[in-house]
Amino acid sequence: MVSPELSSHYNNSNHHYYSSSMAKRKAFPGLTDGFLFLGGAFFGLLLVWSFSSLSSSTPRFGSTVVQSDSLGVDGKKPVFPGCGSDGVNLRYDPPEETFYDDPEVSYTIEKKVEDWDRKRREWLKLHPSFIAGARERVVLVTGSQPKPCKNPIGDHLLLRFFKNKVDYCRIHGYDIFYNNVLLHPKMKSYWAKIPVVKAAMLAHPEAEWIWWVDSDALFTDMEFKLPLERYKNHNVVVHGWPKMIYEKKSWTSLNAGVFLIRNCQWSMDFMDTWANMGPISSDYAKWGDIQRSTFKDKLFPESDDQSALVYLLYKEREKYYDNIYLEGEFYFEGYWSEILPTYDNITEKYSEIERGVRTLRRRHGEKVSEFYGAQREQYLKDAGNGRWSWRRPFVTHFTGCQPCSGDHNQMYSGQSCWGGMVKALNFADNQVLRKYGFIRHDLLDSSSVSPLPFDYPDDGPWG
Ligand SMILES: *[C@@H]1O[C@H](CO)[C@@H](O)[C@H](O)[C@H]1NC(C)=O
């Protein structure tokens, strides 16, 4: 039931041990409350300031969003086209030196970044338009191999998996990065993500979270939002189950194909430790042996990233357990063959709710989708979460299907993998398509698309 899609290794000699005070400390957020509070107060002042400038001689667009250029930090007149839609200033990088100017700071995983919390904070201070919202800012990172897929429909499938992530990010205002080169020649397949995530942390000091999502995973609830508040005292979030780690000792106790990681020093240290159980380590083979002797259900000999993560939690519980949130309440990612049979009933349940609630059928701008997602929640109270639930599964993960290579696990027929992916992709895409006025009537047939009929009530306001 498991895809040999993950791999890893571990290196005792290269292992970085932390001081015991560090180990005992609770996870610390990359940004301190005080700093954000000051940032908030600062923006409050700016808000007042920008309102007063609105009423002065030069008329501006009637936006209530704080425009970063109203900061005047660059001493220039406000320029609208330079601003991101969330009020950040994309045209301002002051001459003061930051970690980017420090030759000691390296993007590669071979050299650890030190004092990252301070470096990140200083960059933010020099780029104040990014302070508001910094604590919730997420960058989704994903990717695939540099070469064309061996599976004749592999590239088409990867395009659709990527489109799905782009759709999700557009709806929720997240940035997304797709990488398709190996950033370290030895860190291949399931290890390739670690160098990418580290590089993304350095490339995005404005983001609090980097969210790795495998190329073979897709969002199947386009409205659901990560409950970031729940993770505020943790630095890593993965789908997983403590009992499986500490009692069953299974390498599938968690799934490393989707994870959130806080952009902070703890994570830099953690990724260094994690990567050093991989092919860059001189003890790579040894880590494979250790994993296999610890997790009896692991069938292949090479150290893999997922077993490595389980091993860290298992072996150094005090150090990692408090920092790594094992999300088991909803499908942070979910196993496709368990989820696939539920799409039809879920579709029917949601339609049934929508037939009774006009607000949920109301046409709306895609940008305000989160409002309708929040409206829907009250009708999903009985839906449950995860297995046996009729809530749309958040992320469906085609573990073992290998859409690009086509070398799917022999326990599935190719047909169940490809058919399953098409159905999941269409199930998700229907949620997007309706915001553009269309719907697929048959989840397995994209030629079944037709315009959604106009569905406004003739008997009163939105129900
Ligand atoms: C779908 O719903 C029907 C009718 O309620 C039920 O009998 C069936 O077991 C459900 N299928 C799944 C996969 O949950």
Ligand SMILES: [Mn+2]
């Ligand atoms: Mn995967």
